[in-house]
Amino acid sequence: MILVLVDHDRGVLDPLSLRALTAARKLSSDVQAVVMGRQGAILAKEIGEYGADTLFVATNDVFADYTPMASGKALLELVTKINPEAVLAAGSPRGNEQLAHLAAFMDLPMAAECSSIKIGNPHEVTRARWAANIFEEALVHSDLLIATVLAFSVEPEQVGGTAEIKEFEATLDAADTLVRVIGRGNESKIGGISLTDAKVIVSGGRGVGGPEGFGILEELADLLGGTVGCSRVVTSSGWRPHAEQVGQTGTKVAPDLYLACGISGAMQHIAGCKNSKTIVVINTDPEAPILNYADYAIIGDLHKVIPALTAAVRAARG
Numbered sequence: 001m002i003l004v005l006v007d008h009d010r011g012v013l014d015p016l017s018l019r020a021l022t023a024a025r026k027l028s029s030d031v032q033a034v035v036m037g038r039q040g041a042i043l044a045k046e047i048g049e050y051g052a053d054t055l056f057v058a059t060n061d062v063f064a065d066y067t068p069m070a071s072g073k074a075l076l077e078l079v080t081k082i083n084p085e086a087v088l089a090a091g092s093p094r095g096n097e098q099l100a101h102l103a104a105f106m107d108l109p110m111a112a113e114c115s116s117i118k119i120g121n122p123h124e125v126t127r128a129r130w131a132a133n134i135f136e137e138a139l140v141h142s143d144l145l146i147a148t149v150l151a152f153s154v155e156p157e158q159v160g161g162t163a164e165i166k167e168f169e170a171t172l173d174a175a176d177t178l179v180r181v182i183g184r185g186n187e188s189k190i191g192g193i194s195l196t197d198a199k200v201i202v203s204g205g206r207g208v209g210g211p212e213g214f215g216i217l218e219e220l221a222d223l224l225g226g227t228v229g230c231s232r233v234v235t236s237s238g239w240r241p242h243a244e245q246v247g248q249t250g251t252k253v254a255p256d257l258y259l260a261c262g263i264s265g266a267m268q269h270i271a272g273c274k275n276s277k278t279i280v281v282i283n284t285d286p287e288a289p290i291l292n293y294a295d296y297a298i299i300g301d302l303h304k305v306i307p308a309l310t311a312a313v314r315a316a317r318g
């Protein structure tokens with residue numbers, strides 16, 4: 001049996017978790033899932049449809065919001081009780097962090113961001129290294145495999161079925177809740193389109209010039225039914241919240257259209273956007289590395305090109 005940690009943000013499912021459920025289904029017909037927090041129980045229907053027949057719900061009040069070490073402790077308690085062959089989660093920053101805590105509590109290895117998994121003795125995994133520029137084949141010598149599934153390496157498959165909810169309250173120490181969310185600087189994003197879900201991302205880099213420059217990107221993103229992303233220079237400069245950062249240390253995305261505006265195309269940025277179906281680049285520099293990944297490119301000043309694009313989309317829609 002394989003246990004899958006399904007991650008959610010206060011009841012909003014992380015769609016990468018559905019891919020982790022599918023990866024588990026490909027390994028075993030016996031898949032069970034776990035969510036942290038009572039709000040996660042509303043996901044039971046979807047989790048059942050993606051192949052888990054049981055959904056364990058950790059009901060401790062601390063799981064009202066993300067509490068990664070406590071998640072690891074709750075997972076430890078559940079794993080000890082139900083004894084799975086493997087524990088999987090999405091290869092997202094949160095999935096990686098929560099399973100790393102489980103592995104640390106159990107003093108076991110953890111394989112992060114695996115593009116393939118074979119359970120055995122030892123377990124065989126292929127995992128992404130160096131922002132997925134290198135894929136490493138590794139053997140994991142432990143009875144229990146603890147691994148996360150590389151973002152977008154598995155297509156989610158609905159298989160039907162229902163998940164029976166089983167609640168449990170984990171035994172936690174005060175130390176388990178020392179790391180927890182105490183506030184957010186981007187509450188306005190809640191309810192909007194998340195980067196992971198977005199079909200269109202209009203992403204800005206240093207070339208945007210400052211926080212006020214993002215107005216034209218927001219306008220175009222709204223018009224196309226998408227959302228705004230950015231590079232790390234932008235978040236480090238405080239122009240946009242970290243939740244919008246695309247890349248190795250941000251969010252990995254796979255929209256239909258990724259519009260990279262004033263972004264040079266550093267390896268760490270490409271790691272986050274290379275699964276996009278179509279990449280359109282707007283850059284003043286015809287030698288910018290991101291052009292190597294572009295399906296289409298406009299060499300020009302984004303402050304002129306984006307308003308012209310927005311006007312053209314409006315005109316085309318009458």
Ligand SMILES: Cc1cc2nc3c(=O)[nH]c(=O)nc-3n(C[C@H](O)[C@H](O)[C@H](O)COP(=O)(O)OP(=O)(O)OC[C@H]3O[C@@H](n4cnc5c(N)ncnc54)[C@H](O)[C@@H]3O)c2cc1C
Nearest residue numbers: 205206207231232247248249250262263264268269284302
């Ligand atoms: C461990 C590590 C992790 C990292 N993780 C990430 C990550 O997750 N995401 C990430 O993005 N980066 C990450 N980085 C940083 C990364 O290496 C780059 O520094 C960063 O991506 C560069 O951001 P940028 O493209 O916005 O800026 P720059 O590299 O400065 O590029 C700006 C681009 O804008 C163009 N430009 C300038 N003016 C205009 C204009 N008016 N119109 C059009 N184009 C214009 C320029 O030609 C240039 O190509 C990481 C780095 C490290 C070391």
